[in-house]
Amino acid sequence: MSGRAPRVTKTEAIVIRQRRLGDADRIVTLLTPLRGKVDVVAKGVLRSKSRLAGHLEPLTHVEIVLAHGRSLDVVTQAQAVESFPALRGDLDRLSAALYLAELADRFTVEHADATGLFALLHAALVRLDRGDGQQVVTRMYELALLEATGFRPEWTRCLGCGVEVPADEARWSPLEGGVIGVECGARYPGALPIDATALRVLRAYQSLPYEEAGRVRLTDDLAARLEQIMHSLMRAVAERELKSAAFVSAARHARVAEETATAGLDEIRDDECAEAED
Ligand SMILES: [Zn+2]
Known part of the structure; x- marks a missing residue:
């Protein structure tokens, strides 16, 4: 067992759009200042108890923490800064x-x-x-x-x-x-x-x-x-x-x-x- 923590990145972003991934997940397209456009996975956002969902609506300015994933990064935390x-x-x-x-x-x-x-x-x-x-x-x-x-x-x-x-x-x-x-x-x-x-x-x-x-x-x-x-x-x-x-x-x-x-x-x-x- 490796005790190595996953690599994480914290960034601000504007949510550009989302699309469904399977039953409960979404792929969220973000515009970030330093990494440009990135697609990330938000797990479980279609479940009623998701704490992420409300922060990842399109056009939200968000502070986000991403864990480095094999293909796409995964959202571990999201906090809306401005929801307009x-x-x-x-x-x-x-x-x-x-x-x-x-x-x-x-x-x-x-x-x-x-x-x-x-x-x-x-x-x-x-x-x-x-x-x-x-x-x-x-x-x-x-x-x-x-x-x-x-x-x-x-x-x-x-x-x-x-x-x-x-x-x-x-x-x-x-x-x-x-x-x-x-x-x-x-x-x-x-x-x-x-x-x-x-x-x-x-x-x-x-x-x-x-x-x-x-x-x-x-x-x-x-x-x-x-x-x-x-x-x-x-x-x-x-x-x-x-x-x-x-x-x-x-x-x-x-x-x-x-x-x-x-x-x-x-x-x-x-x-x-x-x-x-x-
Ligand atoms: Zn001319």
């Missing part, structure tokens, strides 16, 4: 938060430092929970996530020639991640029109700190146009990068919220896509 109750009590905010977590999932790799991305997701959850404008929280998070992962979109200078493009003459390419001027249009036959006002807002968002970005006034219609542009961009970047080697590992987990409390939120998200900013 206001956010959970509002379906619009909840679906926005799940979307942010899904992006974190798609744009992080396993077992690699994610200090910056952890801070971004944490800040966005705090802002949604305290009732900040959902549009500005979401758009600023998307832009910061792209920047932090090396996919900063180019909203100002033409992708073809580097010359500044007037907003009302710009076209854009979601796949290439930026705007294209009139002179270079022929080289980007797939480029799309982009709303000039929406483009000006995106330029402002990219250059302003969060607090100032929140002062940009958005009509419902403009908010919907911004959302549509950013969703196209996030989808194009994720699909392109999922094909590259660095994201092979992320791809295995790139499916959205599975069977947990999140079931059905895809429909909700579609319904609220023109969410107003106030």
